[in-house]
Amino acid sequence: MSPTLVFGVIAAYFILLLVISYFTSRKADNNTFFTADKQSPWFLVAFGMVGATLSGVTFISVPGEVGNTNWTYLQFVMGNMVGYAVIALVLIPLFYRLKLVSIYEYLRDRFGQNSYLSGASFFLISQTIGASFRLFLAALVLQLAFFDAFGIPFYVTVLTNIALIWLYTFRGGIKTIVWTDTLQTTFLLLAVVVSIIMIINHLDLSVPQVFTVVTESDLSTIFEWDWRSGQNFFKTFLAGIFITIAMNGLDQNIMQKNLTISNTGDAQKNILWFSITFFIATVLFLSLGVLLYEYATTQGIALPGRSDELYPMLALNHFGAVAGIVFLLGIIAAAFSSADSALTALTTSFCVDILGLKRKEHKNQNRTRMLVHIGFTILMFFVIIIFSSLNDSSVVSAVFKVAGFTYGPLLGLFAFGLLSKRTVNDKFVPFVVILSPVISIILDYNSEAWLNGYKFGFEILIVNAAITCLGLFLLKGNGKNERLNEAENL
Template identity: 70%
Template sequence: MTPLIVFSVITGYFGLLMLISYLTSRKSDNDTFFTGNRQSPWYLVAYGMVGASLSGVTFISVPGEVSNLGWTYLQFVLGNIVGYVVIAFVLIPLFYRLNLISIYEYLKDRFGLKSYRTGASFFLISQTIGASFRLFLAAIVLQIAFFNSFGIPFWVTVLVTISLIWLYTFRGGIKTIVWTDTIQTTFLLLAVTISIFVILSQLDLSINDTFKLVSSSPKSNLFEWNWLSDRNFFKTFTAGVFITIAMNGLDQNVMQKNLTCKSIKDAQKNILWFSVTFLLSTILFLILGVLLYQYATANNIAIPERTDDLYPLLALNYFGLLAGIVFLLGIIAAAFSSADSALTALTTSFCIDILSPKKTKTVKKRTRLYVHIGFTLLMFLVIIIFNAFNDTSVVSAVFKVAGFTYGPILGLYAFGLITKKKVKDKLVPLVCIIAPILSIILNYNSEKWFNGFKFGFEILLVNAFLTMLGLFIISKKTILPLHIIHKK
């Protein structure tokens, strides 16, 4: 694929996003930016959330990792479905009753200002690192596919990429993103579908042949029953439930889209239909993974040492021009659908939760603009720091550590919803710092301390439990009346 074609694809793609931004941001105000005026069609939100949830990491990593993990990732996704049901029938009604802009406002009513800012701060840290990591991967692909041909340094690639994201989100915010996400989800799923079609065509496989090939492949192994494995079904499924609740239901990035729906019922339909679509999309990625390895073997193509490199290698060099173009659009869409909504969510949370926690309606439009620019620059700096490591394993480790910050958020909400106890608000930040530190130590030493037992995703539950234990220790004897806990 020539640099001219890549440039044309990128230019055309961003031209489309800018057009959508223009159409959705006319007469926009803070309410438009933060809540989309609560007028988003639920089916549009549900479809668009697929692209944002899959992300660039999933787009590349899930197909490549079937050689190491088989289909065991699907155990986790099955747990996700249960988590989405909890979100639909527990969290969505709560957030709508409270008429929240930022979901962390609940913590202010339940525990106090310190708890509120602590929950929001953990989200800001997690989302900044996570979104930067996902955009970092996309920038690497763009650097290889286009910018290297002109000797353009990586920092310029990142600056151009993140500036373009800022341009189409700074006015319309979440209202624009609801619509751009639908376009980006379409490109993402189109890339996978066309890649599968190309493989079937070149290997002369029928649908029936494909079904037999995938079902009989050792790379399609779904269940892992070994208790010591970090991929054990029960551990992975349970973790899938609670990680979904923590990293989707208690994440401003995801919930801000849900809160743009017109009513509780619309938001619930959005979540439930999205979960089904997400499951089917994941299965499509796993099928693609098996076929990628079959294609490489049939054509005597050397398997890259890093499994993440397999799909880009084949799509850009072996699948033909159309598949290469759609793959490029897919990886851009997958990364940007995560980064643009994250940038908006970070701006929303900082404006509402940090700058104006007592008067949520007083945020000025100019202040919001400055915060939006600030987080754009912060993400740029984080990506440059990632690149300075020049070691993807180090960057991946930083990304995983950021995931530990969701444990305290889950613990705070679980304690608030399950118990009626008040806490010493000023001590909550200390509890929420100690819990993830202890969790990281446990995770690092688990095999040595627990006779070979290895934590997987379920370390989040340990983190949340330690947070709840700490909150119980600092709780007061006074018990809140029920009407305050579940304020209507």
């Protein structure tokens, strides 16, 4: 693809995003930025969340990862479905009943101020790292497809991308994102469908033959029963449940979109239909992975050194101009649909949880919110640059590995709060939530030597949360908890 064509595609896409931003941010205030005025249609949120959840990680890494771990990722997604059910039946009613702007306000009401700030801080760390990883993928592809042709360094590519994201989110916030996510999900799924069609045409396959190629391939093995493997079914399935609860139900980025819906029932319908669509989309991505390796083998194309590079290499260099254009739109949409909402969620959490800003519009508060928004934009830029110099493994594994350590304390805090009526000594909670991931990292690093060859996978999140719960149990508070705790009455 010519650099001029790539530039035209990117420019047209961002102009479209800016047009959406203009119409959704008129008369916007802090309440609009944080909650979209509680007027989002549930079906629009459900569809848009598919793109935000899949992200650039799924779009690029999951098809490539098929060559390393086959379809074992689907075990994880099966667990996701159970996790989404828990979110819909337990967390959604809780958060709506408490009328929260930031979901971490629950921790203040349940345990105290230190627990509240600890939970919000771990979200800020987790989301900054995760969103930066995802945006890194999009910048990497654009660097390869456009910026390298003009000798533009990678940091300029990153800066351009993140500045554009800031530009279309800084006024409308979550209201703008609900609508842009719908557009971006459409492009993401369209890119996968077009890629599959191109492979079918190149290999001259019929639809039944495609089904046979995918189902009979050795790469389509779903279940792994070896207990020592990081892809063992029981470990991966359980991890899928708890990572979904932690990274979706206890994540301001995802839940902020749900909380823009006017009532509990519609929010629950949103989660239900989103989860079904998400599962189907994941099967589509895994099928694409098998077809990518089949195409490379039959065409005698050498596989790249990193599995993350397989899909971009084939789409941009072998599938033709149309597929290349749609792929670029897909990867931009996939990465930006998670990065833009992450930036808004980070801004919301910091403003509400750390600074104590309220939804009501005030000149100084509005200025503060904008400064925080700029601050997180700059922070994400530096995290991406650092990650680009250190990354040496599949991004999909890296993201969830990091999340296993940073979301563990969040999962532990909420689980202990919901499943127990026990009070805690709030001033010592920060020590527990810091110590828990440290112990988990040490255990993960030494598990094969200490546990007879056992290797942790995604389930390290569960261990981390369990350590947090144990620490909270040992921090028994004195007397009855007098704080507002409506959740205990659910």
